[in-house]
Amino acid sequence: MTHSTASPATGGEWWRNAAVYQIYIRSFADGNGDGVGDVAGLRARLPYLRDLGVDAVWINPWYESPMADGGYDVADFRRIDPVLGTGEEGAAFVAEAHEHGLRVILDIVPNHVSDRHAWFRAALASGPGSPERERFLFRDGRGPGGDEPPNGWRAAFGGPAWTRTTDPDGTPGQWYLHLFAPEQPDLNWDHPQVRAEFESILRFWFDQGVDGFRIDVAHGLVKHPDLPDFAVHEHDQHLTADGGEHPHADRDGVHDIYRAWRAIADEYEGDRVFAAEAWVSDPARLARYLRPDELHTAFNFHYLEAPWRAKAMRAAIDDSFAALGPIGAPATWVLSNHDVVRHVSRFGRPGHAQGKSLGMVRDTPVDLELGTRRARAAALLTLGLPGSAYLYQGEELGLWEVEDLPPEVLQDPTWERSGHTDPGRDGCRVPLPWSGQEPPFGFGGARPWLPQPAAWRDLTVEHEDARPDSMLNLYRAALRIRRTEPGLAGAEMAWVDAPEGVLAFERGDGVRCVVNFADEPHPLPEGAEVLLSSAPVEGGRLPGDAAVWLRLR
Numbered sequence: 001m002t003h004s005t006a007s008p009a010t011g012g013e014w015w016r017n018a019a020v021y022q023i024y025i026r027s028f029a030d031g032n033g034d035g036v037g038d039v040a041g042l043r044a045r046l047p048y049l050r051d052l053g054v055d056a057v058w059i060n061p062w063y064e065s066p067m068a069d070g071g072y073d074v075a076d077f078r079r080i081d082p083v084l085g086t087g088e089e090g091a092a093f094v095a096e097a098h099e100h101g102l103r104v105i106l107d108i109v110p111n112h113v114s115d116r117h118a119w120f121r122a123a124l125a126s127g128p129g130s131p132e133r134e135r136f137l138f139r140d141g142r143g144p145g146g147d148e149p150p151n152g153w154r155a156a157f158g159g160p161a162w163t164r165t166t167d168p169d170g171t172p173g174q175w176y177l178h179l180f181a182p183e184q185p186d187l188n189w190d191h192p193q194v195r196a197e198f199e200s201i202l203r204f205w206f207d208q209g210v211d212g213f214r215i216d217v218a219h220g221l222v223k224h225p226d227l228p229d230f231a232v233h234e235h236d237q238h239l240t241a242d243g244g245e246h247p248h249a250d251r252d253g254v255h256d257i258y259r260a261w262r263a264i265a266d267e268y269e270g271d272r273v274f275a276a277e278a279w280v281s282d283p284a285r286l287a288r289y290l291r292p293d294e295l296h297t298a299f300n301f302h303y304l305e306a307p308w309r310a311k312a313m314r315a316a317i318d319d320s321f322a323a324l325g326p327i328g329a330p331a332t333w334v335l336s337n338h339d340v341v342r343h344v345s346r347f348g349r350p351g352h353a354q355g356k357s358l359g360m361v362r363d364t365p366v367d368l369e370l371g372t373r374r375a376r377a378a379a380l381l382t383l384g385l386p387g388s389a390y391l392y393q394g395e396e397l398g399l400w401e402v403e404d405l406p407p408e409v410l411q412d413p414t415w416e417r418s419g420h421t422d423p424g425r426d427g428c429r430v431p432l433p434w435s436g437q438e439p440p441f442g443f444g445g446a447r448p449w450l451p452q453p454a455a456w457r458d459l460t461v462e463h464e465d466a467r468p469d470s471m472l473n474l475y476r477a478a479l480r481i482r483r484t485e486p487g488l489a490g491a492e493m494a495w496v497d498a499p500e501g502v503l504a505f506e507r508g509d510g511v512r513c514v515v516n517f518a519d520e521p522h523p524l525p526e527g528a529e530v531l532l533s534s535a536p537v538e539g540g541r542l543p544g545d546a547a548v549w550l551r552l553r
């Protein structure tokens, strides 16, 4: 079977096959020594990213925020949080990234704002029925005295999706909707001011040269006008749409918003792009976000969620091409991000325990050596496929999930809101180890905001740089070959027959990628030249849990 995602990247459509590096800025590099990563640290490490060989960076929200949800509670979209830097530093960063040949993607959070945002403060101060409240979803409560929430919707981090306000005279007032934490009130996207404000925010950053936006909760903006009751899964932090009509996920109305956004991006020079974070379980529904007049790409969470098994991986790949091929949108591939258990720790769980959240998997023992071997193979699979790839900071070092953070340091709202049953996402957000023998491993500052494990001494950039067989050097080589090998440049791939437990596909020019998910070594075609392999190929055989890029003679 042959897949084609779209016409090859011509005319500078860089996003069709870009490698995008995700920067969780608070944990990337600390330039001012306060224990929190910042723009100064990021600027200083730009040469590292250039040498790694990625095409673009996506930065998690850097806007002014009280940090109730790691910056996804934005108080002012036009200002960089003072803990992270200044507007001037941000502008300098964008210019320097461009000088290094790197594009810059910011994170836009349109579903909700911080409860400290000027609009929400005005809404609370202005009282029921006021125009200020119209920009949010305020409702009277149900039951005697309005003591019960307006409906039974649940919040992604646990608990009800409604919080009751207190009126200025101290009596209990209306309730407001928050699909995430109470500090993140949802905006009312039926309100023209909300639409106009976000269009203006996009222009503000596009005017500064930013190349695109990752759209947070892209499937969640529009709500059913009646806010009807509906059973949503408790603790589904992504508010996945399961198909069928859902009162707040993947509603048809979101597409009008993105058509308007696309028109704005298209006014600007130089291929400005959008990438949707849309947790929509049906690939055909996800493809609707990528119609030619809507968004450019969307994260492929089916791939991220697939267990380390040939059949499951192949199905995720096939489904993605089947949905995207007809509309000419490129596939995307992602293994980890700041919301899920790092994939070394997912793939290292025998029995393929593949839960996204630490709470779901932590009772299953983990084998980090196995996880690392599989993560190396997964890197070659991911970077060998046509389309764009998203790499989460630290995966190029083989970092694993820190599963034993002491409860007192946890900051993810999931921990509190789940009643201390799920530690949440801090374990994948621990600051990067750069150099040296002990924490803070060159991150900067004496004490990083989350403690790093001592065992990361073998996973620092400095340590791995010096070892030809390190994860870092595997990623560097893979990204270099992906850029320079003409066979990997096109948008096509074709499956090649392979025994059970093995996936093999060809790209252009006789380049073949083989991934062995089985335990037994797999014989490779005779005389093939090994371009890159995740584990040593001996006697022409690819070991289990390994992958190789070959050039066939």
Ligand code: NOJ
Pocket: 069, 072, 109, 180, 216, 217, 277, 338, 339
């Ligand atoms: C998805 C983001 O990736 C996650 O970190 C955040 O908590 C929610 N959206 C809410 O903004």
